[in-house]
Amino acid sequence: xTSFLLKRLLALVPVLLGASFIVFSIMHLTPGDPAVxxxxxxxxxxxxxxxxxxxxxxxxxxxxYGSFLQGILRGDLGTSFRSGQPVAxxxxxxxxxxxxxxxxxxxVAIIIGLVAGIVAAVRQYTLWDGGAMVTxxxxxxxxxxxxxxxxxxxxxxxxxGRFGSVLLPASGYGxxxxxxxxxxxxxxxxxxxxxxxxxxxxxxxxxxxxxxMARAKGLSPFRVVAIHALRNALLPVVTIVGLRFGVLLxxxxxxxxxxxxxxxxxxxxxxxxxxxxxxxQGIILTYAIIFSLVTLGVDLIYGLVDPRIRSQYR
Amino acid sequence: xxxxxxxxxxxxxxxxxxALTASLVLFSCGSSGREEASAGNHIxxxxxxxxxxxxxxxxxxxxxxxxxxxxxxxxxxxxxxRGVQPAxxxxxxxxxxxxxxxxxxxxxxFHNGEEFTARDVQYTLETLLDPEAGFAGRSRLAxxxxxxxxxxxxxxxxxxxxxxxxxxxxxxxxxxxxIINKAAAEEEGRNFGANPVGTGPFKLSRWxxxxxxxxxxxxxxxxxxAQVEKLTFRGIPEDSSRTIELETGxxxxxxxxxxxxxxxxxxxxDTVLHEYAAMxxxxxxxxxxxxxxxxxxxxxxxxxxxxxDLLAQVAYGDSGIPARGxxxxxxxxxxxxxxxxxxxxxxxxxxxxQAGYGDGFAVTMTIDDNPARRTLAEILGNQLRxxxxxxxxxxxxxxxxxxxxxAGEHQMAQLAWLASTGDPHxxxxxxxxxxxxxxxxxxxxNLPELDALLQAGVTEGDTEARLQIYREAQEIIAxxxxxxxxxxxxxxxxxRANLRGFIPSxxxxxxxxxxxxxx
Numbered sequence: 001x002t003s004f005l006l007k008r009l010l011a012l013v014p015v016l017l018g019a020s021f022i023v024f025s026i027m028h029l030t031p032g033d034p035a036v037x038x039x040x041x042x043x044x045x046x047x048x049x050x051x052x053x054x055x056x057x058x059x060x061x062x063x064x065y066g067s068f069l070q071g072i073l074r075g076d077l078g079t080s081f082r083s084g085q086p087v088a089x090x091x092x093x094x095x096x097x098x099x100x101x102x103x104x105x106x107x108v109a110i111i112i113g114l115v116a117g118i119v120a121a122v123r124q125y126t127l128w129d130g131g132a133m134v135t136x137x138x139x140x141x142x143x144x145x146x147x148x149x150x151x152x153x154x155x156x157x158x159x160x161g162r163f164g165s166v167l168l169p170a171s172g173y174g175x176x177x178x179x180x181x182x183x184x185x186x187x188x189x190x191x192x193x194x195x196x197x198x199x200x201x202x203x204x205x206x207x208x209x210x211x212x213m214a215r216a217k218g219l220s221p222f223r224v225v226a227i228h229a230l231r232n233a234l235l236p237v238v239t240i241v242g243l244r245f246g247v248l249l250x251x252x253x254x255x256x257x258x259x260x261x262x263x264x265x266x267x268x269x270x271x272x273x274x275x276x277x278x279x280x281q282g283i284i285l286t287y288a289i290i291f292s293l294v295t296l297g298v299d300l301i302y303g304l305v306d307p308r309i310r311s312q313y314r
Numbered sequence: 315x316x317x318x319x320x321x322x323x324x325x326x327x328x329x330x331x332x333a334l335t336a337s338l339v340l341f342s343c344g345s346s347g348r349e350e351a352s353a354g355n356h357i358x359x360x361x362x363x364x365x366x367x368x369x370x371x372x373x374x375x376x377x378x379x380x381x382x383x384x385x386x387x388x389x390x391x392x393x394x395x396r397g398v399q400p401a402x403x404x405x406x407x408x409x410x411x412x413x414x415x416x417x418x419x420x421x422x423x424f425h426n427g428e429e430f431t432a433r434d435v436q437y438t439l440e441t442l443l444d445p446e447a448g449f450a451g452r453s454r455l456a457x458x459x460x461x462x463x464x465x466x467x468x469x470x471x472x473x474x475x476x477x478x479x480x481x482x483x484x485x486x487x488x489x490x491x492x493i494i495n496k497a498a499a500e501e502e503g504r505n506f507g508a509n510p511v512g513t514g515p516f517k518l519s520r521w522x523x524x525x526x527x528x529x530x531x532x533x534x535x536x537x538x539x540a541q542v543e544k545l546t547f548r549g550i551p552e553d554s555s556r557t558i559e560l561e562t563g564x565x566x567x568x569x570x571x572x573x574x575x576x577x578x579x580x581x582x583x584d585t586v587l588h589e590y591a592a593m594x595x596x597x598x599x600x601x602x603x604x605x606x607x608x609x610x611x612x613x614x615x616x617x618x619x620x621x622x623d624l625l626a627q628v629a630y631g632d633s634g635i636p637a638r639g640x641x642x643x644x645x646x647x648x649x650x651x652x653x654x655x656x657x658x659x660x661x662x663x664x665x666x667x668q669a670g671y672g673d674g675f676a677v678t679m680t681i682d683d684n685p686a687r688r689t690l691a692e693i694l695g696n697q698l699r700x701x702x703x704x705x706x707x708x709x710x711x712x713x714x715x716x717x718x719x720x721a722g723e724h725q726m727a728q729l730a731w732l733a734s735t736g737d738p739h740x741x742x743x744x745x746x747x748x749x750x751x752x753x754x755x756x757x758x759x760n761l762p763e764l765d766a767l768l769q770a771g772v773t774e775g776d777t778e779a780r781l782q783i784y785r786e787a788q789e790i791i792a793x794x795x796x797x798x799x800x801x802x803x804x805x806x807x808x809x810r811a812n813l814r815g816f817i818p819s820x821x822x823x824x825x826x827x828x829x830x831x832x833x
Contacts, residue, residue, distance in 0.1 A: 032713025036720070038450050040374050041731070042744035045753045047453035054448030083366040083373075084504050093523035152558055160562040170558045171550055173525045260550040262364075262524025275713050 008299075012292050019288040020072075020281060024065050027277050033057075034081050034275040055081060068281065077285070078278030080271075087282035090267065094251075095286075097173055098264040101186065101255075102248035104179050108187025110241060112139075113194020117237075120195065121202035122225055132195060139192035144185050148258040151181045171260035182259045186252055190244045197240045201233040208232075234305055242298030246291045354831060356544040357813070360556040360568040364549030365527050367507030368518065370492040371442040371449040376822050379489040380569070381527055381547050383823040385425075386492035386512030387536075389416055389435065390483055392736060392821065398483045402430060402493055402513065411478040411775060412459075418469040422536045424495040425517040432471040436463050437496035439473070451490030457482070478773040480780060481737040488735050489823060515540040515827040525549065541815065541830030560585055560808045567813070569822070571806040573633040579808040586809050588818040591644040594732040594803035595637055595741075596630065596686075598679075598694070601724050602796050603758040606675055613795040615665035617655035620697055626801035629690035634801030640742075640788045642731075642802050644820060647738035647784035653792040662701055674702025680724040681707065682715040687728045690800065719756040729756060730803065734821055738784040743768045746791060757796035764790050 035051035036043070043051075052058055056067075071078055077087035120132035156170040172178050205211065206229055214224045251265025264283060271279035302309045363377035370382040389403040403416040422430040442449050443460040462474040475482055485491070498511035510518055515537065516529035529545040548565065550556045553572035560568040561582060571579050571587065580587045600607035600616075607613050626636040637643075639652045666672055679694070681687040688709065695705040705726075710718060719727050733741035744754035747768045751758050767787040774780045791797075807824065809816050815828040 030711075030714070032711065032717050034713075036716050037713050038374065039453050040450070042740060042750075042754050043453040044456075044744075044750055047456060048753060050445045050452070051448060051450075054446055079504065084369065084507050085367065090523070097524070149554060152555070156562050156564075157558055166562050166564070170562060170564055171552075171555045172548065172564070173522075257552045258555055260525070260548065260552070260555060262522070266551070267524065273712060 005296075008296050012289070015292060016285060016288055020068070020285055021065065023281050023284045024068065024277075025061075027275065027280055028061055028064070030275070032275050034277065037274050038081055068278075072285070077282040080279045081276045082271075082274050082279075087278045090279060091264065091282055091286050094262055094264040094267050097262045098249060098251050100179060101182055101252075101261060101263060102245060104183035105186035105190060105248055106241065106245050108183050109190035109194050109244060112187065112191035114198055114237070116191070116195040117198025118202055118225065118230065120199040121206060122221075124203060129199075132199070136192040136195040139188045139195075142188065144189065144252065144254040145258055147188060148181065148185045148255060151184060152258070155181060171258070173260070173262050178259075178261075182255050182261055185255050185258075186248065190248070193240055193244060194237065198233065198237050201236045202229060205229045205233040231305070235302065238301050238305060239298060242294055242301070246294040249290050249294065250287055355542050356546065357542050357567065357826060357829060358546045358548060358565045359826075360550045360559050360565040361547045362549075362553075362556065362570040363551055364524055365521070365547065368510035368521075368527070369507035370489055370494065371438070371447075371451045372507055374450040374490075377549070380823045381529075382489055382492055382510075382512075383514070384516040384529060384545060384826055385510050385514045385518065386494065387422075387514050388487055388489075388492050389418075390487045392484070392487045392819075394817075394820070398487045402435075406483070408775070409472065411773070412476075413462075413472055413474045414482060415466075415470065415472045418471065419536060420469055422513050423534045424498070424513050425511050425532055426495060426498055428495060428497060430493070430495075430513050431468040432465040433468075434493055434496045435471050435473075436465050437499065438491070438493050439463060441499070442490070454488055454490040455485060457485070478775070480772060480775050481735070481739045484735045484737045484740075489821075516545050519544070535827070537827060540827045542826070545826050557808070560810070563810065566810045567816070567824075568808045569805075569824075571808045573631045576632050576806055579806075584811050586811050586813075587806055588809065588816070589804050589806045590818045590820055591642065592732070592803040592805040592822065593642045593644055593734060593736060593820050594730050595640075595642045596626075596634060596730045596800045596803060597637070597728070598690075598798040598800060599727050599729055599757045600796055601719075601722055601726070601756075601758055602794075603722055603760070604725055606669070606671060606677070607725060609669045610795065611665040611669040612671060614655065615662040615669070615671075615701070616698070616703075617795050617798050618658045618662040618665070619701055620655075620694065620798060621657050622798060622800055625690050625693055625697075628693055629686045630801045630803070633804050633806070635804060637799035637801050640791045640797070640799060641738060642733060642741065644802070645733055645736060645738055645741050647741075647781050647788075649785040649788040652788050655795070655798070659700060666701060674704070676704045676706070677725050678706050678708050679726040679728070680715065680718060681709055681728050682712045683709055690728060720752055720754075722751075722758050724756075727756060728800075732803075736820065738780070739768075739771055742784065742787055742791075743772065746787075746796070759791075759794065759796045761790065761794060764794070 035048050035055060035057060039047055039051055056064065068078065079086055080090060116132040116135065120129040123129050152170045155168040156166040159167040168177050168180055211224060211229055214228050251263040251268065253265040253269045255261065256263040256266045268280065268283045271283065361377050361380060363375065365381055366373050366375060366378045368382055368385060370386055373379060387401045389401060390398040391401040393399045402419055402422060404419045405417045407415050409415050418432055424430060439458060440460055440463065441447055443452055443455060443458060457475045457479045459474045459476045464472040466472060492512065495511040499506045502509050508521060513536065515532055515535040517532045519530040520528040526546050526548045531540045531543045533539045550559060554575065556568040557571055557575040557579065559565045560579065576587060579585045600613050602608060623636040626634050639649055641648055679691050681691055691707045695707065698705050718724055731741065731745060744750050746755060746759045746764055748755065748760040748765050751760065764787060767783055767790065771780055771783045771787065774783060805822060807818055812832045814830055814832050816824065818824050
């Protein structure tokens with residue numbers, strides 16, 4: 001198990017190197033000049049040249065990449081062109097909000113997804129099944145911004161008009177109330193995936209002989225479904241949930257924007273638009289680490305769920 | 315078989331949920347509480363973007379400058395009637411056409427308790443203008459001869475320019491030249507932007523990055539204490555969210571109310587809408603060095619072919635008024651009598667015929683991903699079809715767009731120009747002087763006659779003479795037709811009806827020193 005973990009962690013190194021090089025190359029090959037974006041629009045050609053020099057953008061590409069790598073080895077992700085702030089600090093200031101929202105959305109997704117998926121499987125081809133599947137389809141096809149605005153209109157605007165004050169704040173960050181609407185918006189879309197995968201996995205398991213045997217032995221339907229079927233149907237669900245968690249940790253630009261949520265998605269997009277190289281590279285690197293760790297976590301959970309897999313950890 | 319399964323898997327979903335919930339609670343405990351909008355002593359403002367830094371030297375974005383204007387003071391401050399008024403400088407004298415001597419206000423304190431002196435002014439300008447430091451605000455004040463700055467005594471400083479620069483006072487009133495505390499800036503270094511020390515009416519209390527900047531009243535401010543104790547700027551980038559927060563009382567001031575929400579805020583009895591001219595001109599521009607627009611007749615033909623009032627109305631709606639000249643009409647040297655290309659399709663056809671394009675041609679308009687510009691480009695394409703001109707639209711990301719248009723790789727484009735200093739030099743020189751080809755002169759205009767006038771405008775000290783120079787310059791630009799003016803921008807800021815003393819500033823940096831709540 002330890003050697004498995006070590007091997008997986010070592011494999012992270014080339015992944016991160018590759019990711020950093022690709023991002024670095026893309027940022028530098030993209031048309032546009034960070035110096036121009038940083039300066040006022042009336043800056044002269046000389047001003048732009050001076051700024052390029054002071055940002056170190058005139059150095060050869062590989063020299064710039066080399067100094068970026070050197071910085072990482074020292075634990076320094078560099079400084080944002082735009083704000084002059086250390087990149088690590090910028091990322092760390094956004095991670096708590098990003099993780100909170102990811103966790104809250106995942107809880108919403110799991111609760112809705114598991115319940116709907118199980119009900120749909122157990123009541124296959126009934127109105128329940130159809131209802132769950134249509135809801136899942138709606139959940140995945142509903143644009144985030146639309147659902148977000150609808151929730152705000154109801155819980156904030158309508159509520160304030162009717163009862164004098166808002167039920168949930170329209171935007172911001174800091175309390176559980178702030179988190180409810182963004183978590184529902186993000187969770188709904190991901191719940192749809194969980195619903196579908198739970199349903200199909202449950203259907204497969206429910207057709208197994210041992211389920212038939214359990215029913216024949218006279219176990220209650222709840223016990224058969226919740227204990228015997230569900231835990232065997234969980235493996236693909238864990239995969240999906242794990243991957244969804246990874247995706248959620250990358251932030252959601254639209255949801256973060258609507259609710260003024262200080263997540264990493266907005267920071268990344270703003271940095272890309274401003275060609276703030278150091279910030280973009282820092283975030284992608286962080287994201288690569290988080291995603292790799294989440295994948296590793298999912299692999300470890302497999303072992304918990306399925307002993308056959310555990311035996312393969314070497 | 316069943317026995318070994320009794321271990322963990324049964325409780326796995328519950329475990330996972332418990333872990334997630336725990337992490338959620340844990341993180342929530344660590345985060346800051348929400349600042350509720352409460353009347354009395356706390357104003358909450360919805361800014362349209364989040365703050366980058368509170369170091370005024372380092373930023374070039376309006377959202378950050380707005381906050382900096384509450385934390386710092388400048389030597390001088392813009393007035394609503396185009397001039398400047400004393401701020402940290404009590405008075406000033408032009409010793410010659412290049413040197414300005416300021417008498418500074420005495421007894422002014424910084425937020426850290428230090429007294430403001432000429433050394434702080436010198437330090438601010440020297441660090442701002444140091445090319446090595448790479449501050450964004452440098453280019454705004456690059457006309458200052460930094461080596462020649464001379465501290466006469468604690469309250470007297472001489473600031474020379476490299477060549478005569480008539481608009482120096484308006485440029486010193488810009489937010490890039492807000493005065494910082496030398497000792498604090500030296501101590502904090504690059505971190506000064508997170509721990510700002512100025513002389514302004516509010517000082518930083520807490521910065522929740524990505525969420526809000528919390529300021530508190532600085533009681534020793536030289537103008538006397540501000541009306542409210544606390545001032546919070548929240549970054550709310552989504553237009554509709556800002557409007558909703560204002561409507562539901564989550565904030566007291568919301569900047570940049572989108573055009574679609576103007577009526578709602580205007581008609582709501584709990585809110586008041588302030589609309590003001592924003593010193594910005596939206597326009598269509600030609601690359602005057604590339605065919606077919608290197609031919610004046612073709613540019614004039616297009617100018618005659620368009621119904622620009624319709625373009626302004628459809629693309630900018632209530633947030634713009636049709637432009638009538640070559641700089642925003644709120645700038646004091648605006649020439650309202652400049653030659654106008656009223657729509658005349660017959661004339662347009664004749665000019666195209668003379669230029670050898672009687673059968674029309676194909677052209678590409680390059681724009682960024684601004685929705686209003688896209689709308690305008692689509693209508694424009696339709697209007698040009700009348701002349702047999704087929705237009706395709708090339709949409710680029712902002713950074714790429716700026717690079718491409720600076721390099722002259724475009725045929726037509728659209729842009730907005732904000733002359734935030736309010737000076738005609740700022741409105742014209744960057745856009746039309748041949749020295750700025752490859753930078754802000756994106757029409758690649760190269761007219762020696764115009765260059766000479768724009769240069770004269772820089773050095774001429776007499777305001778009346780400057781007015782004549784800039785009026786003539788606008789006339790030349792009109793005849794040369796490198797751009798087609800479309801609309802003068804208007805901005806809208808919404809406030810709660812119980813707020814008193816709020817005066818919108820054309821620069822967008824509305825000040826909160828005198829703003830309070832109705833009893």
